[in-house]
Amino acid sequence: MLAVRVLGTVAILFVLSIVVFSMLHLAPGDLVKTLLGTRPASPEAVAAIREQYHLDDPLPVQYLRWLGGVLTGDFGQSIRLQTSVADAIGSRLGLTLALCGLAFVAAIGSGIPLGVQSAVRAGGVLDRIGTALGVIGLSAPTFAVGLLLLYVFAYYLPIFPVYGGGRGPLDTLYHLILPAITLAAGLGAIVLKLTRTAMLRELDADYVTSARARGIPEGRVRRLALRNAAIPIVTGASLLLTFLVGGTVLAETTYALPGLGTLLQDSVLFKDLAVVQALTLLVALVIAVIALLADLAYLLLDPRVRAKGGTA
Amino acid sequence: MTGIDVALDGIEGPAGRMVEPLSFAIAPAASLALIGESGSGKTLTAKSLVGLLPPGFRAAGTLRVDGREHRLEQTDASWRAVRGREVSLLLQDPFTSLSPVHRCGPQIAWTLEAKAGRRLPARELDAEVARRLDEVNLPARVARAHPHELSGGMRQRVAIAAALASDPRLLIADEPTTALDASNQAEILDLLRELQHERGMAMLLISHDLGLVRGRTDEVLVMRHGEVVERGATARVLSAPEHQYTKALIAADPALALDAPVHAEASGHAEASGRSEASAADPPAAAPLVHATGVVKRFGERTVLGGVDLDVAAGEIVGIVGESGSGKSTLARCIAGLEREDGGTIAFDGAVLSPGRRSRTPGQMQIVFQDPYSSLNPMMTIGQILREALAVGGRPATEVAGLLETVGLPADAAAKRPAQLSGGQRQRVAIARALAPRPRLLICDESVSALDVQVQAQILELLGRLREELGVAILFISHDLAVVRRIADTVTVVWQGRVVEQGPCARVLDAPVEEYTKLLVAAAHRDRPHTHDHSTDGRTIPA
Numbered sequence: 001m002l003a004v005r006v007l008g009t010v011a012i013l014f015v016l017s018i019v020v021f022s023m024l025h026l027a028p029g030d031l032v033k034t035l036l037g038t039r040p041a042s043p044e045a046v047a048a049i050r051e052q053y054h055l056d057d058p059l060p061v062q063y064l065r066w067l068g069g070v071l072t073g074d075f076g077q078s079i080r081l082q083t084s085v086a087d088a089i090g091s092r093l094g095l096t097l098a099l100c101g102l103a104f105v106a107a108i109g110s111g112i113p114l115g116v117q118s119a120v121r122a123g124g125v126l127d128r129i130g131t132a133l134g135v136i137g138l139s140a141p142t143f144a145v146g147l148l149l150l151y152v153f154a155y156y157l158p159i160f161p162v163y164g165g166g167r168g169p170l171d172t173l174y175h176l177i178l179p180a181i182t183l184a185a186g187l188g189a190i191v192l193k194l195t196r197t198a199m200l201r202e203l204d205a206d207y208v209t210s211a212r213a214r215g216i217p218e219g220r221v222r223r224l225a226l227r228n229a230a231i232p233i234v235t236g237a238s239l240l241l242t243f244l245v246g247g248t249v250l251a252e253t254t255y256a257l258p259g260l261g262t263l264l265q266d267s268v269l270f271k272d273l274a275v276v277q278a279l280t281l282l283v284a285l286v287i288a289v290i291a292l293l294a295d296l297a298y299l300l301l302d303p304r305v306r307a308k309g310g311t312a
Numbered sequence: 313m314t315g316i317d318v319a320l321d322g323i324e325g326p327a328g329r330m331v332e333p334l335s336f337a338i339a340p341a342a343s344l345a346l347i348g349e350s351g352s353g354k355t356l357t358a359k360s361l362v363g364l365l366p367p368g369f370r371a372a373g374t375l376r377v378d379g380r381e382h383r384l385e386q387t388d389a390s391w392r393a394v395r396g397r398e399v400s401l402l403l404q405d406p407f408t409s410l411s412p413v414h415r416c417g418p419q420i421a422w423t424l425e426a427k428a429g430r431r432l433p434a435r436e437l438d439a440e441v442a443r444r445l446d447e448v449n450l451p452a453r454v455a456r457a458h459p460h461e462l463s464g465g466m467r468q469r470v471a472i473a474a475a476l477a478s479d480p481r482l483l484i485a486d487e488p489t490t491a492l493d494a495s496n497q498a499e500i501l502d503l504l505r506e507l508q509h510e511r512g513m514a515m516l517l518i519s520h521d522l523g524l525v526r527g528r529t530d531e532v533l534v535m536r537h538g539e540v541v542e543r544g545a546t547a548r549v550l551s552a553p554e555h556q557y558t559k560a561l562i563a564a565d566p567a568l569a570l571d572a573p574v575h576a577e578a579s580g581h582a583e584a585s586g587r588s589e590a591s592a593a594d595p596p597a598a599a600p601l602v603h604a605t606g607v608v609k610r611f612g613e614r615t616v617l618g619g620v621d622l623d624v625a626a627g628e629i630v631g632i633v634g635e636s637g638s639g640k641s642t643l644a645r646c647i648a649g650l651e652r653e654d655g656g657t658i659a660f661d662g663a664v665l666s667p668g669r670r671s672r673t674p675g676q677m678q679i680v681f682q683d684p685y686s687s688l689n690p691m692m693t694i695g696q697i698l699r700e701a702l703a704v705g706g707r708p709a710t711e712v713a714g715l716l717e718t719v720g721l722p723a724d725a726a727a728k729r730p731a732q733l734s735g736g737q738r739q740r741v742a743i744a745r746a747l748a749p750r751p752r753l754l755i756c757d758e759s760v761s762a763l764d765v766q767v768q769a770q771i772l773e774l775l776g777r778l779r780e781e782l783g784v785a786i787l788f789i790s791h792d793l794a795v796v797r798r799i800a801d802t803v804t805v806v807w808q809g810r811v812v813e814q815g816p817c818a819r820v821l822d823a824p825v826e827e828y829t830k831l832l833v834a835a836a837h838r839d840r841p842h843t844h845d846h847s848t849d850g851r852t853i854p855a
Contacts, residue, residue: 206408210471213362213403214423215396215478224422228413303413303458 115195137189417455705749
């Protein structure tokens with residue numbers, strides 16, 4: 001079963017690579033002019049570009065050459081930055097990973113406990129506050145939350161820096177706090193809702209009644225229910241990670257962080273196709289891997305699925 | 313003073329008073345049965361004694377355990393000291409009362425630790441869990457199994473071990489065997505009785521099944537609409553019921569008619585009306601309606617059906633009995649085309665059908681499932697459900713009213729949704745839906761097993777009437793011999809994917825030839841030890 005899932009993921013990535021490669025030729029405007037960027041379009045320069053990108057070869061050959069490069073980590077040259085795409089991405093990857101990681105931890109760390117408490121005291125004060133927070137978090141656009149936080153905590157109360165990625169690990173962390181909270185607001189709201197719903201259902205289950213009737217302490221009963229609720233929560237949380245990928249573009253732009261989000265935005269504006277291609281593939285890869293990991297987690301969390309997988 | 317003393321002042325629900333004042337006492341090691349249909353307040357009464365009433369319900373009164381008084385209206389925090397040590401609750405369904413993602417051992421261990429009030433060393437805990445499992449006749453290795461790896465009977469044993477691990481003085485068992493096979497039912501109840509005597513523990517057994525409590529409890533309390541209508545020693549109440557309602561319950565219970573002669577009239581009708589109506593459409597001496605030979609079905613390595621033969625004549629009611637896992641449902645699903653058989657042939661009206669649904673038409677056969685709560689689309693009205701089924705069978709939508717009338721539902725039911733109907737009414741809708749394309753064969757797969765006895769009796773009566781009026785043949789699958797006896801003309805006993813015995817209902821159930829059939833019949837009787845005396849009164853023989 002697992003092998004089938006992995007093969008499926010590879011197949012999806014293969015199809016995506018064709019789509020991404022086609023971007024080069026489907027992009028509006030003249031391809032050579034795009035690739036030339038700001039350089040003058042002299043006949044020699046045009047010839048050099050055609051030579052460099054092998055534009056005179058048949059398309060399948062071009063694709064295979066490009067795919068070979070991609071598989072060995074060579075995504076070509078960034079027209080805008082005049083460096084290799086791999087370097088451009090590599091230098092910014094760390095910041096984005098740190099931002100996403102921080103936001104994810106914050107979202108999980110606040111959403112799950114709040115969701116559990118909301119479900120345990122459904123209809124109580126905490127549940128109402130949680131629901132209100134959830135609605136705000138879900139409905140407020142990321143950039144609006146970002147601007148609000150910037151205004152309040154960086155401008156009005158100058159506790160946090162206004163922009164930039166900072167120098168050194170601690171300073172970077174300091175610079176990432178507001179952007180991470182911005183990203184985590186929407187995510188945390190979804191985690192809260194997921195957890196609350198799943199916990200409410202589990203707390204209503206027979207095995208919880210049975211555990212309570214046997215005198216098992218409430219703390220253990222809740223852990224028992226949460227362990228069962230973990231199955232839908234993990235599946236939902238993995239979908240959230242993909243939401244993070246989109247959100248990071250907005251957060252990085254708002255806080256002017258030199259991460260992959262801003263790189264993608266600038267490259268799209270500048271028609272820096274090689275970078276856009278590489279980033280698109282990277283995002284696809286990350287999402288595919290997350291989906292695969294979520295399936296694995298499901299296998300780990302649910303012994304019933306495990307048993308079926310074993311006999312099939 | 314020792315024993316249990318309950319004085320319930322009443323239970324209030326969102327819609328008013330649900331249970332009237334009632335009181336009872338149970339001596340140590342004695343047992344009391346609380347009998348009633350769903351909605352009678354018996355489960356609410358049980359839950360009020362562990363402080364686990366659903367939100368919106370409030371109970372008042374006292375529970376005295378060996379002289380220690382507990383107020384029923386106390387807070388949840390105070391209840392925690394009572395639950396487990398004084399009172400424990402065993403639930404109906406072993407498939408949901410254990411956490412599916414945890415192994416069985418820890419689930420018992422939690423109760424042990426809850427009783428001890430502290431964490432216990434792993435070795436001590438393991439040894440104690442093994443001892444508790446042994447007490448319910450399970451091997452120690454069960455501790456490492458997940459609930460889904462165990463059979464229903466084994467799960468309920470684990471649930472019993474978990475419920476008793478805190479050594480309560482009172483065990484409340486809420487329909488503990490309703491979800492189990494006949495042979496498991498008797499074993500579980502006998503085990504509970506045994507454990508009760510060993511521990512000097514009182515038991516409150518909640519059940520809708522009067523036959524089941526016979527010989528297994530000392531006293532009976534019969535409840536209806538939140539009120540006790542009759543109480544007394546079990547033997548007395550069952551042999552000489554005083555209240556009209558108790559009499560009706562006993563009369564409706566098919567199990568109490570186990571020794572009664574088979575419904576001879578019904579068998580006669582099969583020849584007279586059913587066959588004659590069928591012969592209008594068929595040439596005389598036609599092949600049977602369904603003729604299955606050597607049906608084989610495998611799921612992976614497992615052979616579920618190992619060459620089964622089955623005939624169903626037009627207008628005939630054929631009962632298939634067997635325990636869960638015997639393959640009886642798979643056979644029905646193969647005939648209906650819901651499973652594809654791996655070998656053998658299934659012919660309908662003389663023509664061989666290829667495996668799968670594609671070769672069947674709606675007018676040939678329809679199926680009625682066990683659970684009317686999940687087999688009807690909750691988002692559709694009854695009218696929509698029936699119109700959809702009529703459209704499938706190519707019938708006009710105007711027949712909805714007629715269908716409702718056929719199954720004994722009021723015409724205004726068409727505007728309702730399944731959630732607004734009772735279990736019995738929903739099963740009537742499911743039957744109406746199955747009848748919509750005018751099938752010649754109705755397959756009922758445990759169609760009455762989820763219903764209360766009285767409703768069960770009504771549905772059985774309806775099925776019998778449908779056969780007479782419409783001449784429809786019925787393939788009736790059940791694990792309950794008593795129910796099959798009430799309706800079937802011929803019986804096929806299935807065991808481990810093979811037909812063990814086949815023949816007229818009376819012959820197979822009264823004078824079984826095969827060892828396995830004898831065991832099944834004996835198990836059904838063991839459930840109801842005194843049924844024989846009873847039927848000689850003539851009270852339970854169906855009219």
